[in-house]
Amino acid sequence: xxxxxxxxxxxFAVLATDTVLITINxxxxxxxxxxxxxxxxxxxxxxxxxGLLHPHETAEQATVRHLTEKAHVDASKAYIEQLYTFxxxxxxxxGRVVAVVYLALIPWEKLSAIEKxxxxxxxxxxxxxxxKLAYDHDEILAVALARLRSRITYTTLINKLMxxxxxxxxxxxxxxxxxxxxxxKRNFRKKxxxxxxxxxxxHKKSGGRFRPAQLYRFASEKVTExxxx
Amino acid sequence: xxxxxxxxxxxFAVLATDTVLITINxxxxxxxxxxxxxxxxxxxxxxxxxGLLHPHETAEQATVRHLTEKAHVDASKAYIEQLYTFxxxxxxxxGRVVAVVYLALIPWEKLSAIEKxxxxxxxxxxxxxxxKLAYDHDEILAVALARLRSRITYTTLINKLMxxxxxxxxxxxxxxxxxxxxxxKRNFRKKxxxxxxxxxxxHKKSGGRFRPAQLYRFASEKVTExxxx
DNA sequence: GCAAAAGTGTTTGGCATACACCCATGA
DNA sequence: TCATGGGTGTATGCCAAACACTTTTGC
Numbered sequence: 317x318x319x320x321x322x323x324x325x326x327x328f329a330v331l332a333t334d335t336v337l338i339t340i341n342x343x344x345x346x347x348x349x350x351x352x353x354x355x356x357x358x359x360x361x362x363x364x365x366x367g368l369l370h371p372h373e374t375a376e377q378a379t380v381r382h383l384t385e386k387a388h389v390d391a392s393k394a395y396i397e398q399l400y401t402f403x404x405x406x407x408x409x410x411g412r413v414v415a416v417v418y419l420a421l422i423p424w425e426k427l428s429a430i431e432k433x434x435x436x437x438x439x440x441x442x443x444x445x446x447x448k449l450a451y452d453h454d455e456i457l458a459v460a461l462a463r464l465r466s467r468i469t470y471t472t473l474i475n476k477l478m479x480x481x482x483x484x485x486x487x488x489x490x491x492x493x494x495x496x497x498x499x500x501k502r503n504f505r506k507k508x509x510x511x512x513x514x515x516x517x518x519h520k521k522s523g524g525r526f527r528p529a530q531l532y533r534f535a536s537e538k539v540t541e542x543x544x545x
Numbered sequence: 546x547x548x549x550x551x552x553x554x555x556x557f558a559v560l561a562t563d564t565v566l567i568t569i570n571x572x573x574x575x576x577x578x579x580x581x582x583x584x585x586x587x588x589x590x591x592x593x594x595x596g597l598l599h600p601h602e603t604a605e606q607a608t609v610r611h612l613t614e615k616a617h618v619d620a621s622k623a624y625i626e627q628l629y630t631f632x633x634x635x636x637x638x639x640g641r642v643v644a645v646v647y648l649a650l651i652p653w654e655k656l657s658a659i660e661k662x663x664x665x666x667x668x669x670x671x672x673x674x675x676x677k678l679a680y681d682h683d684e685i686l687a688v689a690l691a692r693l694r695s696r697i698t699y700t701t702l703i704n705k706l707m708x709x710x711x712x713x714x715x716x717x718x719x720x721x722x723x724x725x726x727x728x729x730k731r732n733f734r735k736k737x738x739x740x741x742x743x744x745x746x747x748h749k750k751s752g753g754r755f756r757p758a759q760l761y762r763f764a765s766e767k768v769t770e771x772x773x774x
Numbered sequence: 775g776c777a778a779a780a781g782t783g784t785t786t787g788g789c790a791t792a793c794a795c796c797c798a799t800g801a
Numbered sequence: 802t803c804a805t806g807g808g809t810g811t812a813t814g815c816c817a818a819a820c821a822c823t824t825t826t827g828c
Binding site (some may be wrong): 500502503506507510522524525526527528 | 789790791792793797798799800801
């Protein structure tokens with residue numbers, strides 16, 4: 317097989333970043349998507365936010381910039397960690413693009429009203445419905461979710477998705493929505509409290525027509541490695 | 546501060562791979578190093594094997610090629626997994642180079658006589674003595690060792706460093722040399738055997754002037770995620 | 775018989791799991 | 802008073818951790 321000819325400026329690999337930006341709203345895991353219109357390959361398509369690296373910025377800086385420019389979310393408030401670098405030769409039909417992909421997490425609470433808004437350019441989609449994405453973004457999303465699932469079981473990563481104050485039930489629901497399993501309420505509480513990563517707050521959350529719930533916060537902002545579940 | 550001018554062909558990021566190739570010989574963790582001579586920055590220096598991507602190869606293919614060309618080790622026999630992508634703007638003083646770094650593991654047993662040989666071009670060094678490497682390779686090696694340490698505790702990754710047949714004591718020593726801890730012999734045996742990842746062989750290893758040891762092999766070539774230690 | 779490494783068992787405590795009912799609140 | 806989610810304890814079994822001596826072999 318002969319390689320089809322490519323324009324000279326695309327012959328060598330070009331560096332890009334893509335970002336899987338995740339949040340939780342109402343116990344539902346959401347991912348930020350953007351519209352993709354790149355005829356002839358992608359028309360009225362959707363994908364993950366991303367773009368090329370500038371010559372003098374790191375991949376992580378490029379990620380933050382593209383989230384702002386394309387996803388319209390201020391990523392300086394988000395937690396970002398590198399996920400994987402995708403270098404398949406044909407992952408972009410227009411030319412050779414290698415993508416350094418980041419996983420970004422942000423609590424719904426930290427988003428501004430505008431950032432919560434869905435527009436035709438960029439919007440929040442339930443991860444279960446983020447399918448048929450452009451390029452290799454279906455694969456990237458799958459890798460990101462697998463990593464997220466794995467990491468929350470042995471690190472305190474979930475705190476990057478939780479609001480500052482939350483009840484134990486809300487925390488349990490967050491785990492359940494990511495892991496897609498049911499947890500035992502009593503055992504979950506015993507375990508998570510024994511870890512000592514939570515601090516109780518002096519006030520409770522009332523508002524439902526039921527008993528007020530004790531509020532907690534994470535004792536540290538840091539993501540540390542301890543067996544959580 | 547003004548950026549120093551750079552030659553035009555280096556203004557955009559160039560893609561490279563570097564590889565941390567690890568083996569174990571005599572219970573000692575070794576890493577493959579190569580000579581680095583890039584005046585004026587690096588003279589008579591040492592570093593990890595690596596190099597630029599060709600336009601039509603993936604990063605992983607480039608890693609295998611560079612291991613052959615520069616480290617003189619046939620990497621098609623090695624286990625390779627992506628480690629991290631380093632994109633600091635100044636990691637290479639000659640220009641903008643982004644490196645996709647791989648962790649590669651190979652049992653000493655699988656190396657040919659030539660591949661075991663040390664030359665001024667490429668050699669095996671105890672990881673404890675691989676210091677003052679060129680570029681950001683000290684940092685890369687540290688990340689690689691941390692990853693290796695972490696992964697062997699919750700996956701069966703160590704089998705990619707073991708010979709086909711080994712005794713339980715040899716396996717225990719492999720864990721100990723990577724983790725830099727002592728393990729309890731009786732507890733280690735109980736645990737590793739209960740996991741069911743090892744299969745006893747019909748023969749024993751004699752040769753010392755002491756009791757012959759039962760030989761084992763890994764039941765599967767695959768690296769799977771189970772709590773090992 | 776001795777040096778060297780192989781091989782083996784028990785006790786203890788802590789932790790995971792399974793499981794069901796009462797409590798506080800607002801409507 | 803009722804509907805709703807908040808909050809709690811116990812019994813069981815498994816597993817991790819600590820710990821020392823006997824066995825087999827070659828010299």
